[in-house]
Amino acid sequence: MWAHLSGVLVLLVLASGQTEAACDCTDTTCNCTGISRVPQDISVPANTTVLNLLNSNIGNFGSFPALAQLQELTLTSNQIDRIQPRAFTPSDHPQLQKVTISNNRINSIQPAAFSELPLLQELSLANNNITSLQPGTFQNLPELRNLSLSYNKIDRVQPSAIDNVPKLQSLDLSSNQIARIQPNAFPSGLVQVDLSSNNITAIDAGAFGNVTLLQQLDLSSNQLRASALLSASVCNDLSSIPGTVDLSDNPWGCDCSGVFPDDLSSCSADIISQIQCTSGGSTSPLTLQGGTVMCSAASVSAYYTPLLLLSVAAMLKNLLM
Template sequence: MRALLSWTWPALLLSLLRQTRSAGEGGCLRASDILSCAGLGLDRPPADVPASVAALDLSHNWMSVLRGGSFEGLLRLRSVRLAHNRLTAILPGAFRNSSGELLRYLDLSSNKLRALEAASFRDLPGLEELLLFNNLLVTVERDAVAALGGLRRLYLSHNRLADFPFRSVRGHPDLVLLDLSWNRLPRLPLAKLTSLPARLQRALYLHGNPLACDCATYRVLRLWELRGYPAVSDFQRDHTCLIDGVRGLSARFLPDFPQACNSSAVTPQSSEVTVKAGGPALLHCSTALTGAHLTFFWVSPHHEYVAAPGNKGSLSAFANGSLRIAAARAEDSGVYWCVARDAAGRRNETQEVNVTVVPQHAGRHHDSFNTGLTTLLGCLVSLILVLMYLYLTPCRRRRRPASANEAGPESGRSSILGPATTEGPGRNRHVVFLEPVGKRQNGRPGLGGALEGHVGPGSLLEPAARQTLPDAALVLP
């Protein structure tokens, strides 16, 4: 029985595998919403791909062109792999009528693409990761990356790029990685690089390019190394440059640059400037560089490039390296970068100035509202009023009857205020409040019937009681 099972299971598994490969997908393997058609010698995407597929693998085939509608009807696609084909072009509309915003991952590596065109990816606004390494790219259109609004990672290493539109990625909202290593970049546009967001500078891979050996590039790379950016610190040995532009005669930028560059200028000098809202501010670019070929440019916190002579809104740059903010606003706060560049000596220095814009009324010396003094004054006034009420209130003093028989009609009520012997002649008068008790009406004490209860300070008379009892009844002799 065991022997029979040992022979039966492999046969059943092989039969199931054959059925899966021949189930209408041209020999592809399918598992749930994943379809793999790798290594089948396909020259185009299969036409019978199920609409429920979310991950499609078409790598290691012979496709040379992606035509319009190649993925039509695949409305759930999230990942497409087209690596190791022979693609030379991606025609407009190739991804039209597909998942569009749902597609997050596209692998086009190891093909023969020569240009990255914006029209090829206009139907993929939700794309987050695009792999284009190991192609033959020589051109990247300016709008190609800008059209991918959700892009986070772009891999362009091992191509033939001699230029890249860095300005197109400067304001990209989500891009956190740009790999341009092992291309053919001869020089780096330092003004554009330093204006990139810090999150992108951390993962801007530039090693393996035939850069010219100059102090300006060295200082930028050295600064990124000091800041611990992985793009530089993880690939120190691969950041090389050509000495005097001679191919084959190269040196390493890091850790020891062969030229005599002033490394003390690498670390930017920090300074703080505080300006009131609406007021002007003048920022100075401190540098030890001198000469007729010295130029300056500034980069604002909003990544605006400002160079003399010129202005950018409320910012104005001058030939001496100063930057003027005409009317400071709250959004003008932040770190301003100044770069002093000596074109003849191929040297530069950088400085950062932290500007803080405070409200117009901040810092003024007003007479503050003294709460403690006001409270004390209120207490004194209240105390004076109480004393005036206790001792200066006019009261009619009645003569004590000679005997009980001569007592007036109010003596009965006055007797409840206490024994007559508690106070003697000449003692101070005290005002108390009488709480009348007796019959109760709706839960409230009335004045009719025998008087019961007690008298105590703070007990308030009902309005009817105030009309019945005379003022003299409230005074203790």
């Protein structure tokens, strides 16, 4: 009896552990499971426009199957650890507009991996193990607008890493390991840049000087100190950004008894006020008054102390009369 039951259990385990590669297609959308080999395990109609290959065992592939009508491709939650050069080509994928290869094991992207895809607008490589971006990684993508590289291990952005992407508007580099922002690291047409939750301690002069259309810059939850941000060049650069700059949740490391730079008249009050310094055990935002930086608590006390002394003097005079 036990032998019979154990045999049944083995059969059940084997059956549950095996997933046959299969694609379920409705109209022009195909959802495939159990895929481990590309292109061998993929069999979809030639007119497929949306292809989802989720939660499978896809490893590396030299090139993706030619699908002339394909517009959206999702390769989320697989085992991919690198993207080879010309894995996607304009001749095989002329209509491709959106590619998502998130939650994999990608540690490197070879230059020209996505080169010259004429209609690609959105590319997400979030939740991988990418450590650096080589020059020319995203070159010649004339329509790319949104690029997500969040939740990787990128420690720097070289000025030539994101080049020849003329229409790029949104760049998400949040939750990486970037420590320094170098000059001219970003394309000039960017509208939104997310650098939150990194290890940024330094911002070089001119880091955002060429990004003239920027409407939203997120530098929250980094390691910025007041001394680094209050250099005239950095503060002026951030102040020249026409949109909003989020500097919340940084350590700052300053107190209201410290000495602040003499002239920061080109800095905006919004940038200055986001720096929080300690005063009497509590934190106070800085204020900018006539080009002079001071703690709001200090400025308030400086204003009210004479009034308080006058009030006390008047009370004593009345008591003595």
